[in-house]
Amino acid sequence: MKIIIVGGVAGGATAAARIRRNTEKAEIILFEKGEHISYANCGLPYYIGGIIEEHERLFVQTPKAFGTRFNIDVRTHSEITAINLKQKEVTVRTADGKTYTESYDRLLLSPGASPVRPPLKGIDSEGIFTLRNVADTDRIKQYLGEKEVKRAVIVGGGFIGLEMAENLVHAGVEVSVVEMADQVMGPIDFSMASFVHEHLRRKGVKLYLGQAVEEFGRTDAGLEVAFKSGIRLHVDMVLLSIGVRAETRLASEAGLKLGEMRGIYVNEYLQTSDENVYAVGDAIEFPHPITGKPWLNFLAGPANRQARIVADNIVFGNRVKYEGSIGTSIAKVFDLTVASTGLPAKRLKQMGIEYLASTTHSASHASYYPGASQMSIKITFSPKDGKLYGAQIVGCDGVDKRIDEFALIIKQGGTVYDLTRIEHAYAPPFSSAKDPVAIAGYVAGNILSGKMTPLYWRELKDADLSGVTLVDVRTKNEFESGAIPGAINLPLDELRGRMEEISRDKPVWIYCGVGLRGYLASNILKDNGFKEVRNLSGGIKTYKAATKPVGLPKETI
Helix, strand or coil: CEEEEECCCHHHHHHHHHHHHHCCCCEEEEECCCCCCCECHHHHHHHHCCCCCCHHHHECCCHHHHHHHHCCEEECCEEEEEEECCCCEEEEEECCCCEEEEECCEEEECCCEEECCCCCECCCCCCEEECCCHHHHHHHHHHHHHCCCCEEEEECCCHHHHHHHHHHHHCCCEEEEEECCCCCCCCCCHHHHHHHHHHHHHCCCEEEECCCEEEEEEECCEEEEEECCCCEEEECEEEECCCEEECCHHHHHHCCCECCCCCEECCCCCECCCCCEEECHHHEEEECCCCCCEEECCCHHHHHHHHHHHHHHHHHCCCCCCCCCCCCEEEEECCEEEEEEECCHHHHHHCCCCCEEEEEEEECCCCCCCCCCEEEEEEEECCCCCEEEEEEEEECCCHHHHHHHHHHHHHCCCEHHHHHHCCCCCCCCCCCCCCHHHHHHHHHHHHHHCCCCEECHHHHHHCCHHHCEEEECCCHHHHHCCCCCCCEECCHHHHHHCHHHCCCCCCEEEECCCCHHHHHHHHHHHHCCCCCEEEECCHHHHHHHHHCCCCCCHHHC
């Protein structure tokens, strides 16, 4: 069997190696239009920032070493320009402009995705970059070394954009992040992103949220970035991190079916509309395991899993089904770790899916053991049966471990009750006897059972408080250090003796620091005859972060 693979990074190289492990009899040709294969594209920002010092550490394998070890014909600087499905052959263009054809029995497409470059005036000016591959990295690194870059603008506040913000700050550059949305980190909800906004500003990053770039210009002083709002920034470098677009031109021109999201259509075996052609990675669309609706997922982990599956299906026939991806992702943003899996509240709302949400703030390990830090966790789940839809975490330590646990439960179709059944390894340096994941499950269970009725920060922010009694159950000192306007202070430990101060004719809304004391207070009031009692989810910690205006940096006001 002769197998041609198009694309030599995550999906393509993994599939090629797995195919060879499955059989010594196949002829495998791997085409890559760039110079490198199997490189660590997720590590590129850290090389630019100097965290990864050696250029060679970005490469998992060189083309020569990979080809030798796995007996694979690796052809770099070779772009596939056309596919003839009837003849079962591809057209190849080499770096010197020559073309030739190569036949196949099975074809695997792993073309990836390309950075979005909107057709803005001046976008091709010197000093404007995208970051997607090693060549991009080398150009940026060279520019930083040759030019005196003091100020940079990153257009787009996604995961890569913020990783680059951190690394440019490490390199001594003043960084501004421009984002059209009202928040950074699109996969998480606004309330969770608010913690990231606060941290970025503390690290000196200037945020321009709700701002759109109109054009770029080149002046004697450097680059000028003009916003539609009229703001103009003068900088030395621009990084475009607006997003990526699935590379489907080759498949489309060949006549392969594209899906609703304009990605390459594949079935459950990762087979395209042509039985001899398979596809993996950023370019394919696949039904979301929760919604069943097609979506595009630009992550390396799922691409590698798809590659392993497709290698088995090519060699042994279609016997392994791909279950889909829920988009589990994580990023380091200075001292914070930001992670997400499944569906956030905003996406569920957009899709018309009923949900409940819970926000908790727990210590990364036993609070009495030195070094514990708080992590904020938000989960979304079904109001009918508690099926877990999504989870988001912002914290400093232990975030990666917990997001993986949430992801496992979601992928298994589990519920919030399953979160409480996970048996965690416990010792004070690592966790608490009640792990943050279990606490999230317990709180969600209380909401589902009606034991606690949540109040969400947006409801409180937009409410007319004349019709409710807002009660702060923190201590007097906490209350005096900053309270929500309109609240009365009845500390939890005094509540039983002061209940007569609360009207029984109006709903009672309770809040505390993070939600625990509010929950205890709501139990007390409910058991003493108060009918409409709600507790602020995530407490004043979430409310203050979510309602604090980001505003524009001082020099632009």
